[in-house]
Amino acid sequence: MSDMTVISENDLIESVADALQYISYYHPMDYIRALGDAYEAEKGPAAKDAIAQILTNSRMCAEGHRPICQDTGIVNVFVKWGMNCRLDSERSLQEVVDEGVRRAYNHPDNKLRASILADPAFTRRNTRDNTPCVLSVEMVPGNSIGVDVAAKGGGSENKSKFKMMNPSDNIVDWVLEQIPSMGAGWCPPGMLGIGIGGTAEHCMKLAKQSLMDPIDMGQLKQRGAQSDIEQLRIDIFDAVNAMGVGAQGLGGLSTVLDVKILDAPCHAAGKPVAMIPNCAATRHAHFTLDGSGPAYLEPPRLDEYPQVTWKPDAAAKRVDLDALSPEEVASWQHGDRLLLSGKMLTGRDAAHKRIKDMLDAGEPLPVDFKGRAIYYVGPVDPVMGEVVGPAGPTTATRMDKFTETMLDLGLLAMIGKAERGHNAVEVISRFKVAYLMATGGAAYLVSRAIKGARVVAFEDLGMEAIYEFEVEDMPVTVAVDAAGNNVHTLAPAEWRRRIAEGEFEPAE
Ligand SMILES: O=C(O)C[C@H](O)C(=O)O
Numbered sequence: 305m306s307d308m309t310v311i312s313e314n315d316l317i318e319s320v321a322d323a324l325q326y327i328s329y330y331h332p333m334d335y336i337r338a339l340g341d342a343y344e345a346e347k348g349p350a351a352k353d354a355i356a357q358i359l360t361n362s363r364m365c366a367e368g369h370r371p372i373c374q375d376t377g378i379v380n381v382f383v384k385w386g387m388n389c390r391l392d393s394e395r396s397l398q399e400v401v402d403e404g405v406r407r408a409y410n411h412p413d414n415k416l417r418a419s420i421l422a423d424p425a426f427t428r429r430n431t432r433d434n435t436p437c438v439l440s441v442e443m444v445p446g447n448s449i450g451v452d453v454a455a456k457g458g459g460s461e462n463k464s465k466f467k468m469m470n471p472s473d474n475i476v477d478w479v480l481e482q483i484p485s486m487g488a489g490w491c492p493p494g495m496l497g498i499g500i501g502g503t504a505e506h507c508m509k510l511a512k513q514s515l516m517d518p519i520d521m522g523q524l525k526q527r528g529a530q531s532d533i534e535q536l537r538i539d540i541f542d543a544v545n546a547m548g549v550g551a552q553g554l555g556g557l558s559t560v561l562d563v564k565i566l567d568a569p570c571h572a573a574g575k576p577v578a579m580i581p582n583c584a585a586t587r588h589a590h591f592t593l594d595g596s597g598p599a600y601l602e603p604p605r606l607d608e609y610p611q612v613t614w615k616p617d618a619a620a621k622r623v624d625l626d627a628l629s630p631e632e633v634a635s636w637q638h639g640d641r642l643l644l645s646g647k648m649l650t651g652r653d654a655a656h657k658r659i660k661d662m663l664d665a666g667e668p669l670p671v672d673f674k675g676r677a678i679y680y681v682g683p684v685d686p687v688m689g690e691v692v693g694p695a696g697p698t699t700a701t702r703m704d705k706f707t708e709t710m711l712d713l714g715l716l717a718m719i720g721k722a723e724r725g726h727n728a729v730e731v732i733s734r735f736k737v738a739y740l741m742a743t744g745g746a747a748y749l750v751s752r753a754i755k756g757a758r759v760v761a762f763e764d765l766g767m768e769a770i771y772e773f774e775v776e777d778m779p780v781t782v783a784v785d786a787a788g789n790n791v792h793t794l795a796p797a798e799w800r801r802r803i804a805e806g807e808f809e810p811a812e
Contacts, residue, residue: 309386309447309595313393313400316449318598319591320381320404321411323453326601327587328376328408328416329365333604334518335561335586336362340610341522342493342551342558347808348799350639350781350791351556353617355493357746357779358551358584360614365694365748366606369414373585374684374694374747374767376416377455379405379437382513386446389595402435409434415693417684417767419458428654430766440509448594452516459699459722459744460490460583466508469575475500478577479540480547488553488792489699489722491583491744495519496540496563499578501570511578514564516588521562537563548799551584552743553723554781555795557808584745614749616779617641625677625775633716634736636782638789642740643777644753648677648719649760652698654768656706663709670761671770674714677740680721682767683757684747692757692773696747697721700739704728711735723792724784733788740780741791753778 339359346352365372381401393400409416410433420435421428463486467478479496499510521541529535540563550556570576591599623632625646636642649671651659662669680700684693700720703710707718707728716737721744724732732739742750756774763769783791802808 307388307447309389310392311389311449311593311595313391313395315593315598316391316400317404317407319451319593320401320453321407322598322600323451323589323591324379324405324408324416324455325411325414327453327455327589328371328414329369330604331362331372332518332586332588333608334520336609338519338522338561339493340612342561343610343612346551346556346558348550348554348556348795350554350795351550351552351558353614354551354554354743355558356612356614357743357749359610359612361746361749363606363609366604366609368748370748371414371416371684371694372587372747373457373745374417374682374696375419375457375459375585375698376409376434376684377457377585377587378420378461379434380454380456380512381437381439382452382516383439383441384444384450385441386448387443388447389449397441398436398439401437401439405435405437406433413687415685415687417682417693419682419767432766448592450590450592452588452590454516454588457491457583457585460494460581462699463490463581464508464511465579466504467577468504469577471572471575473575475536475577476539476543479579480543482579483544483547483549486581487701487723488549489701490581491585491721492549492553493551493558493561494584494586495582496544496560497580497582498540498563498565499576500565500567501576502568503570504576506568507576507578508580510566510568511580514566515580515582516590517564519562533565533567537565546800546803548796548801548803550796550799552721552741553792553796555799557799557803616643616777620779622777628675628677628716630716630736633738634786636738636785638782638785638791638794640782642780642782644677644780645776645778646774648679648773648775649673650679650681650771650773652680652682652768653702654765655762655770656703656710658762658765660706660709669713673710675716676714677717677719678710678715679719679773683751683771684767692751692754694747695751695754697742697744697750700724700741707731711737719780724790729784729788729790732784733786736786738782738786739784741783742778742780750778
């Protein structure tokens with residue numbers, strides 16, 4: 305027993321907290337480099353503009369130590385526990401790691417958003433400190449513990465896929481079938497993590513774990529595949545990018561920056577396959593503890609960030625939200641860039657559900673939506689003189705089922721990210737209103753346009769409360785116009801055709 309390594313409770317807590325703070329504002333450099341290359345190569349103007357926003361946002365967050373995305377994620381922790389190590393604690397490993405999560409998410413200088421809800425099928429009560437995390441432990445030989453910490457965005461997690469394939473089914477075909485159904489809610493360009501084999505639950509875990517590996521598709525393509533798995537990664541990468549989805553689903557050359565695969569033996573009767581995308585807010589870090597104290601991660605060199613500084617399009621139209629009229633909204637064309645100023649309301653999943661329930665019960669609403677714009681957002685709380693923390697858009701598609709109800713209340717415009725479903729587009733064109741999109745993953749940049757914020761209803765919903773924001777030159781693009789033209793179907797179709805016609809070199 306004398307050569308046992310003792311891991312103190314506080315070393316683990318402190319290291320988890322440090323890693324979570326770190327990944328909230330530093331993208332992994334491999335992601336930043338790959339995104340910088342994608343920016344250089346991108347030919348789609350709207351997609352290029354979105355990548356410029358994501359890169360500029362990333363640098364601002366690295367400098368300001370504020371979250372890359374308002375969705376600061378659900379914490380996933382993968383521990384490889386060396387069997388000669390002992391945790392010096394009276395608490396369970398889950399409780400100790402959760403203490404690190406709590407410390408990170410409530411850090412006074414960089415408070416992160418509490419996104420975790422207990423009792424998910426019923427009361428959906430916010431745990432207020434982002435606990436519990438999802439913990440996986442593997443016992444391995446050795447005298448140290450290796451920890452991967454990730455903060456996974458909800459929008460990309462929502463697009464996870466799994467299939468118990470037949471042994472002879474084709475994996476590339478299955479992946480390509482899934483991509484259209486994933487839309488843009490997973491905030492491309494990002495990564496696809498793929499698990500093959502094992503059992504159902506093990507396969508999903510492999511897919512998630514594969515996302516902890518650094519991006520190396522450029523190097524892999526240069527040196528060529530040396531295994532069947534590497535060839536499969538390249539085949540999926542090329543085939544997905546040929547679909548033309550592009551950054552934020554706006555049509556372009558870069559949909560994925562890498563495809564990762566982990567496999568495990570499986571039963572002869574099947575071939576389980578799982579796919580979990582990682583969004584533009586790719587956040588993960590690794591540390592090792594050997595009993596000598598907590599691990600602190602080295603900050604990246606900011607001079608290695610691509611020299612990209614996003615600026616609003618000079619041709620963007622300025623819109624005064626305080627004087628918005630149905631005629632003005634109806635005049636916007638899909639693809640138009642707008643700079644919004646004035647007052648807007650916010651609301652997302654929980655607020656929409658409550659509004660619907662109140663209307664069904666014949667109760668009066670606390671807010672008048674007539675003539676207003678609504679922004680689908682759950683912001684981070686402000687710190688140190690901010691009016692609001694990072695406040696990028698959430699996936700609008702989830703609000704589709706409430707769209708007709710909300711438009712009946714007189715709403716004129718909705719702002720979010722990702723595509724609207726067929727029925728929502730039909731309702732939008734019937735009411736002659738518009739759906740505008742802001743860039744997902746550019747939350748700190750977007751929040752700079754917010755000059756005032758106050759909760760006006762449903763305060764108990766925390767980040768899902770209804771706020772009134774006062775904005776100045778908030779950049780958005782018309783994604784669905786009053787005639788029902790939908791950028792998210794038109795642009796990827798055009799880019800897919802152009803790529804198929806050989807207009808561009810395949811992405812490296
Ligand atoms: O919860 C959020 O703020 C966003 C979510 O990650 C989403 O992508 O829809």
